[in-house]
Amino acid sequence: MSHALSHIPASSKPAYSKPVVSVRGLVRNFGNGNVLDGLSLDLEPGSFTALLGRSGCGKSTLLRTLAKLDPAPEGSVQLPEERAVVFQEPRLVPWMRVLRNVTLGLRHPDAEARGLAALAEVGLSHRARAWPLTLSGGEAQRAALARALVREPRLLLLDEPFAALDALTRMRMQGLVETLWRAHAPAVLLVTHDVDEALLLADRAVVMANGRIAADIPIPLARPRRHGDPGFIALRSRLLAELGVDEEHLSTREPQRTDARGADAPATEARAAGVKPGGYGLPAGAAAAPSL
Numbered sequence: 001m002s003h004a005l006s007h008i009p010a011s012s013k014p015a016y017s018k019p020v021v022s023v024r025g026l027v028r029n030f031g032n033g034n035v036l037d038g039l040s041l042d043l044e045p046g047s048f049t050a051l052l053g054r055s056g057c058g059k060s061t062l063l064r065t066l067a068k069l070d071p072a073p074e075g076s077v078q079l080p081e082e083r084a085v086v087f088q089e090p091r092l093v094p095w096m097r098v099l100r101n102v103t104l105g106l107r108h109p110d111a112e113a114r115g116l117a118a119l120a121e122v123g124l125s126h127r128a129r130a131w132p133l134t135l136s137g138g139e140a141q142r143a144a145l146a147r148a149l150v151r152e153p154r155l156l157l158l159d160e161p162f163a164a165l166d167a168l169t170r171m172r173m174q175g176l177v178e179t180l181w182r183a184h185a186p187a188v189l190l191v192t193h194d195v196d197e198a199l200l201l202a203d204r205a206v207v208m209a210n211g212r213i214a215a216d217i218p219i220p221l222a223r224p225r226r227h228g229d230p231g232f233i234a235l236r237s238r239l240l241a242e243l244g245v246d247e248e249h250l251s252t253r254e255p256q257r258t259d260a261r262g263a264d265a266p267a268t269e270a271r272a273a274g275v276k277p278g279g280y281g282l283p284a285g286a287a288a289a290p291s292l
């Protein structure tokens with residue numbers, strides 16, 4: 001695939017470029033108040049943006065709007081034609097082999113060669129002829145990523161793509177996404193509940209609340225990023241504050257068993273606030289940041 005995709009490193013992009021995504025005044029109402037309420041957002045070419053916010057605040061609704069999977073909302077939406085989405089579930093067609101899934105709908109004379117190149121990039125060449133149901137969860141998400149990449153997207157929409165994976169696979173997938181982003185430089189919008197994931201991967205975090213972008217926070221950290229770095233820790237505190245999470249309360253109290261399933265007291269309170277304690281993928285000794 002490298003023959004066809006741009007290889008502009010994110011760092012060498014021009015400082016001023018036209019946004020690849022520009023939405024203004026989006027309003028979406030499912031009959032119970034505005035989920036999107038005049039939301040505006042620009043994404044620069046090659047940028048990596050994390051989209052955070054409490055459960056039910058409208059993150060997936062915004063992403064589906066950008067993927068054009070929902071009917072057009074009120075407001076203006078400018079998007080590139082070359083878009084791809086990866087969801088929490090891989091959504092592979094079970095009766096088609098992996099390679100066929102990757103190239104499905106691709107109108108290109110060398111679609112198969114491109115599909116194979118994309119599978120090689122995600123480390124899945126050896127599973128090209130496999131049936132989706134024989135893949136592990138991580139392999140299936142790699143196939144979903146290959147299916148997105150082969151379309152050479154200028155906009156890559158990721159809706160909690162690692163949420164269903166175990167901690168180790170999740171870490172590997174985060175590394176893979178960063179590598180692919182650096183190699184191909186699409187604009188990425190990553191919906192995540194995991195503050196650490198946002199800080200590991202993104203250069204900007206936008207926080208949604210009340211149907212709008214409530215906070216827009218640059219993440220100017222050098223890569224590779226480490227959980228224990230002072231800049232990382234400071235930004236984590238800032239993001240948690242924007243999200244209304246009481247960091248002290250979550251990280252300093254000893255777990256107390258309070259119910260038959262073994263939930264601890266801070267976790268129970270966090271869930272009541274729409275927050276799940278997280279911290280997977282952390283090196284030993286690093287403080288766990290909650291996932292939303």
Ligand SMILES: Nc1ncnc2c1ncn2[C@@H]1O[C@H](COP(=O)(O)OP(=O)(O)OP(=O)(O)O)[C@@H](O)[C@H]1O
Pocket residue numbers: 030035053054055056057058059060061062
């Ligand atoms: N098709 C729909 N019909 C009716 N209500 C919907 C529909 N899609 C979303 N909603 C409602 O809109 C609100 C926002 O949902 P959305 O899935 O965008 O939130 P979210 O921030 O992605 O949540 P989570 O983090 O829990 O995935 C919720 O109250 C949801 O019930």
